[in-house]
Amino acid sequence: MAVNLLGYFSNDIGIDLGTANTLVYLKDRGVVLREPSVVALDTATRKVRAVGDEAKRMLGRTPGNITAIRPMKDGVIADFDVTEAMLRYFIRKVSGSAFRAPPCVVIAIPSGITEVEKRAVKDSALHAGARKVITIPEPMAAAIGVGLPIDEPAANMIVDIGGGTTEIAIISLNGVVFSKSVRVAGDELDSSIINYMKRAYNLLIGERTAEEIKMRIGSAYPLDEELKMEVKGRDSVAGLPKTINITSQEIREALSDTIATIVDAVRITLERCPPELSADLVDRGFVMAGGGALIRGIDRLLSDKTGLPVTIAEDPLSAVANGTGDVLGDLTWLMEHM
Numbered sequence: 001m002a003v004n005l006l007g008y009f010s011n012d013i014g015i016d017l018g019t020a021n022t023l024v025y026l027k028d029r030g031v032v033l034r035e036p037s038v039v040a041l042d043t044a045t046r047k048v049r050a051v052g053d054e055a056k057r058m059l060g061r062t063p064g065n066i067t068a069i070r071p072m073k074d075g076v077i078a079d080f081d082v083t084e085a086m087l088r089y090f091i092r093k094v095s096g097s098a099f100r101a102p103p104c105v106v107i108a109i110p111s112g113i114t115e116v117e118k119r120a121v122k123d124s125a126l127h128a129g130a131r132k133v134i135t136i137p138e139p140m141a142a143a144i145g146v147g148l149p150i151d152e153p154a155a156n157m158i159v160d161i162g163g164g165t166t167e168i169a170i171i172s173l174n175g176v177v178f179s180k181s182v183r184v185a186g187d188e189l190d191s192s193i194i195n196y197m198k199r200a201y202n203l204l205i206g207e208r209t210a211e212e213i214k215m216r217i218g219s220a221y222p223l224d225e226e227l228k229m230e231v232k233g234r235d236s237v238a239g240l241p242k243t244i245n246i247t248s249q250e251i252r253e254a255l256s257d258t259i260a261t262i263v264d265a266v267r268i269t270l271e272r273c274p275p276e277l278s279a280d281l282v283d284r285g286f287v288m289a290g291g292g293a294l295i296r297g298i299d300r301l302l303s304d305k306t307g308l309p310v311t312i313a314e315d316p317l318s319a320v321a322n323g324t325g326d327v328l329g330d331l332t333w334l335m336e337h338m
């Protein structure tokens, strides 16, 4: 067991409390938990029936007495009690009986969050069993997690496309020079697919099917080899189950408006960048993180639209969690800089 800089024996943890997924990083061990941020509740008593993977399988498939919800919506806490129950479940799951003392928890939060929302996240973690809670802005954690040299007097730019929010930041000398957070990301892409299927084929599909379509054939840029997929849902007119075949070209078109919003946010960030830092970005470009970085061709599209080199992080889904884990080793740095 490690001794941290505050002098306690602990198994301190870092948490990426995401709208889509929650990741927990255990000090000296790495990412030990990666589960959907979903909770299934008993509709009448609001008692928690399942959390994480098990609850996600229930989304859209629950009988009347169970409700499966995502307590973090659009990058903020939509349901405090349920978020707290979820955090408690995850913290207990990674700690088991291993913690001799309650852990110090570093939580990454969206940069656009209000003070009230920030307080709510901290309180949830404290009630969930943390000894001390320190928050770090998501893009800062992502930049650290992908290994950008944020302490240098030079522009380090990160674009993190998550489930509920896209976070863009330019960091220099351990500080955020400019950041932008838009509540448009993976979930909005799923909604675009749901709307398209309804409009074009009278086919009603659920969130999980839309996400699967996005992952299997979604793209932001023409593909060398276009893809096809069979989709099942309910015909909104006949009311019966129906199967149709769709192409990646159609889905690209369906996603285009939402992707354009993300591109605009990146451009606005670049327009606000001080000139010396803009000059750095010409060569250094920016790094993409978050699950949205895995949309085929998004790096190419952003590179075309900005004229900058774009790199996708090696493991984009773990970037924020890895960043919270990296700073666990130096909590005094974190307290001085956050």
Ligand SMILES: Nc1ncnc2c1ncn2[C@@H]1O[C@H](COP(=O)(O)OP(=O)(O)OP(=O)(O)O)[C@@H](O)[C@H]1O
Pocket (backbone or CB within 6 Å): 016, 017, 018, 019, 020, 021, 022, 074, 075, 138, 161, 162, 163, 164, 165, 166, 185, 186, 187, 211, 214, 215, 218, 289, 290, 291, 292, 294, 295, 296, 316, 317
């Ligand atoms: N291969 C893939 N292709 C396209 N999208 C993907 C892929 N894998 C994951 N995603 C999407 O990435 C999103 C989740 O990313 P991530 O886990 O980084 O978000 P989060 O941290 O939970 O959300 P936020 O940062 O908004 O709080 C989901 O919308 C998911 O559908």
